[in-house]
Amino acid sequence: MALRIEDYALIGDCETAALVARDGSIDWLCWPRFDSPACFAALLGGPEHGRWLVAPSDPAPRVTRRYRPGTLVLETEFETVEGAVALVDFMPLRGQASDLVRLVLGRRGRVAMRTELALRFGYGADVPWVTRLPEGEPGLRAIAGPDMVELHTPVPLRGEGLATRGEFAVQAGQVVPFVLTYGPSHLPAPPPADPDTALAETEAFWTGWSARCGHTGDWHEAVLRSHITLKALTYAPTGGIVAAPTTSLPEWIGGPRNWDYRFCWLRDATLALISLIDAGYLEEARDWREWLLRAAAGSPSQTQIMYGLAGERYLGERELDWLPGYEGSRPVRVGNAAHAQFQLDVYGEVADALHQGRRAGLAPSAAGWALERALTERVAAVWDRPDEGIWEVRGGRRHFVHSKVMAWVALDRAVRGVEEFGLEGPVERWRALRRTIHEEVCRRGFDPGLNSFVQSYGSGTLDASLLLIPQVGFLPPGDPRVRGTVEAVGRRLMADGLVLRYDTAEAADGLPPGEGAFLACSFWYADALALLGRRAEARALFERLLALRNDVGLLAEEYDPRAGRQLGNFPQAFSHLALANTARNLSAAARPAAQRAGAPMPAEGRVARR
Incomplete structure (x- = not known):
């Protein structure tokens, strides 16, 4: 076993x-x-x-x-x-x-x-x-x-x-x-590597790459290990980044939440770009942007939430019935049927990724702006439709609040492209729609009785993705609705001090209840605490999360605090990206959370314009 x-x-x-x-x-x-x-x-x-x-x-x-x-x-x-x-x-x-x-x-x-x-x-x-x-x-x-x-x-x-x-x-x-x-x-056998030469060259490559890490704040070794892991999960020929190198490691031992993560999710683009740029890895950031442009190219109505390593679109899902699964967790799946889902938030993630690249000074891309304009118009046409949401639920579409917030982000970044960079577009119409989306989310997505935003319109269910509302600039951290949401998540989505994505027992997501605490959400909670000025609490949570890494500094997708073990696909790019960004949010200089919300780009993460 x-x-x-x-x-x-x-x-x-x-x-x-x-x-x-x-x-x-x-x-x-x-x-x-x-x-x-x-x-x-x-x-x-x-x-x-x-x-x-x-x-x-x-x-x-x-x-x-x-x-x-x-x-x-x-x-x-x-x-x-x-x-x-x-x-x-x-x-x-x-x-x-x-x-x-x-x-x-x-x-x-x-x-x-x-x-x-x-x-x-x-x-x-x-x-x-x-x-x-x-x-x-x-x-x-x-x-x-x-x-x-x-x-x-x-x-x-x-x-x-x-x-x-x-x-x-x-x-x-x-x-x-x-x-x-x-x-x-069908080809002649390739010559094997010489072991001594290969070791020397491999060490030289990685130490040279690591020397470029620009993170000089606290927790340098943890941030560097996370970036090395992210680099290792990058498919060098195309620049795409896989979510994890594994499939079907369970989110709950013995349960059916076992997915194939060997693909490239568009929503990882924002965290990946910000993290790579802030750490000084501009070449990797450009490669990721170019992969993004190629993968998402085509009709905006056909944009997917994920693609293959080279931008492949069909990722058909099937079960491998001859494998018993990790500790009996079945089914074992390859491929991922979620590639065909409608997830409104990915449009905002793509727009934010391209905008952050512009702000950091990556070389302007006419193709990037053309794609962003097309996707913005797609958002204008579909923002009021229900979707499957960030967590890829298989229990039917809903009006997820996070999805609507990210639709707002798509319009906001398009407006900023015109206002801050002189790009061309129907900015007045975009401003008006941005305002309309904002008003609806605040009216239909906030529950006064709970004093919190909720997972979907009228649901009464909480969702950890709501912690991103101040990070993306939808509302400022000091807004009472933001504070109420953070406090509600702390009361209702905590499992022994770590954050669940949502309560699977009440979520009607099409699967039996049960999963571990989602590590990226726990990092987001630390970010939210820091934005609220509760920095001592944020640092304490971050130190606890660091202690959950294994002996060589790696994290899976989730953690079971009662059993004291990691869960889900491993190592998980999203967890390591969140770790690196939270470390920077808690450092004295660069703050990725503030960057996404629109604060000035820190000098160390800015590329000189030509």
């Missing part, structure tokens, strides 16, 4: 990623892309569904692990009564092929080791044909349909029970390498 979600660490090559468990087993890897079928799927089943173990023969070693500073190179140290070894895991940035490198370094004494490789293509369903490498070269080749993998290692290997096994020993000062290389089965 897979370990706890927080017992995994991430490695990747900015095109795909693997999850490495504390026990030395790689239990998840999709090749050659994030959204390809997994060849290691033990995370959603057992070893028989594919994994790669490298570990001491001792069944109970003492384990510590870390990332090498400023990198995505993972180092796991095993101590036994015989001695100590370090297992170094990483994926070099791609050259001719995609490689996964594992180095066993002898640190002390002599440690007996073992390895077990069980390749299962097609999400654990397809057993490959395994042969020895030609001409006596040590290692093996595995082929199934279009996929081919070669393992290069000096360790003697044998086939046993549809897996490849081997035993070896490592002495102090000795290095035993393993290189697993992927390639299409």
